Amino acid sequence: MEPIKRVPLVHQVEERIKDLIKEEKLQPGTKLPTEKELCTNLNVSRGTVREAFRFLQAKGIVELKTGKGAFVAEKKAEKPSPAINWLVANETDLRNVFELRYAIEPIAAKMTAEKIDEEGIICLKNIHKEFCDAAAKNDANNLALMDEKFHSEIIKRCGNNLMIDVMERLNMGLKDFRNNTFSIKQNVKDTIGPHEKILKAIITKDSAKAEREMKKHIVLMETNLTLNIVTLEDE
Numbered sequence: 001m002e003p004i005k006r007v008p009l010v011h012q013v014e015e016r017i018k019d020l021i022k023e024e025k026l027q028p029g030t031k032l033p034t035e036k037e038l039c040t041n042l043n044v045s046r047g048t049v050r051e052a053f054r055f056l057q058a059k060g061i062v063e064l065k066t067g068k069g070a071f072v073a074e075k076k077a078e079k080p081s082p083a084i085n086w087l088v089a090n091e092t093d094l095r096n097v098f099e100l101r102y103a104i105e106p107i108a109a110k111m112t113a114e115k116i117d118e119e120g121i122i123c124l125k126n127i128h129k130e131f132c133d134a135a136a137k138n139d140a141n142n143l144a145l146m147d148e149k150f151h152s153e154i155i156k157r158c159g160n161n162l163m164i165d166v167m168e169r170l171n172m173g174l175k176d177f178r179n180n181t182f183s184i185k186q187n188v189k190d191t192i193g194p195h196e197k198i199l200k201a202i203i204t205k206d207s208a209k210a211e212r213e214m215k216k217h218i219v220l221m222e223t224n225l226t227l228n229i230v231t232l233e234d235e
Contacts, residue, residue, distance in 0.1 A: 009044050013052035016042060018061065021072055032062065032070040055223075097170060097177075098222045104163055105151065105218060110211035111158035113202045120157045121203055127153060128199055135188050143188060144178035150195060154202070154214075187224050194220060 017032065026032075033041070038049045053070050056062035063073040112120070127149045134142035148171055155167040181187045194217035201210035 009048045028074045030072045106211045106214040108158040109214040110207045113207040113210040140183045143182040
């Protein structure tokens with residue numbers, strides 16, 4: 001395998017590993033090269049390799065075994081869920097929405113961290129608690145509602161009326177997305193942690209971190225959209 005020179009590295013590493021499995025005709029259960037070997041062969045960091053393995057595991061291509069490494073996964077014939085079918089059908093529109101959210105929400109989080117008062121902090125804490133409670137109950141409808149409230153409250157507290165208006169319009173188009181995405185358990189897990197980090201940054205008035213964590217959160221949501229869709233396409 002030749003060293004990787006271009007970005008995005010994670011996706012290129014994914015493709016190299018998939019190519020290796022296909023070209024070598026590796027059977028389910030076959031052990032894949034170690035992280036160290038892939039780092040050397042592809043000239044990337046261990047973190048990049050781990051992330052690529054995580055994505056491949058989410059797609060059902062690779063199985064990760066603690067203390068043993070990565071293996072070619074067993075093939076599973078699973079019927080795609082209605083949620084994933086909906087995500088595939090609406091992929092283009094959703095990507096446009098994510099681009100707009102990436103442009104607006106990080107700066108809104110930064111502004112909110114600078115301006116928020118105690119009332120706003122209590123409100124965000126309560127919303128996040130309700131989100132976590134809904135996650136424990138696997139309540140997709142309430143998860144969708146609390147996610148909308150969390151992001152809307154951050155926009156509201158930033159004090160920019162134009163941003164608030166744009167977010168209200170976006171939320172109308174995101175209702176079905178939220179209802180479908182939170183019926184997928186991994187998406188729920190990948191939302192709780194980022195929300196906690198964003199909330200903590202806002203509470204401590206660390207505006208730079210609030211902006212940074214919101215960017216990471218939106219990127220992860222879009223990545224999960226890709227994973228959900230690619231998983232279906234690869235079946």
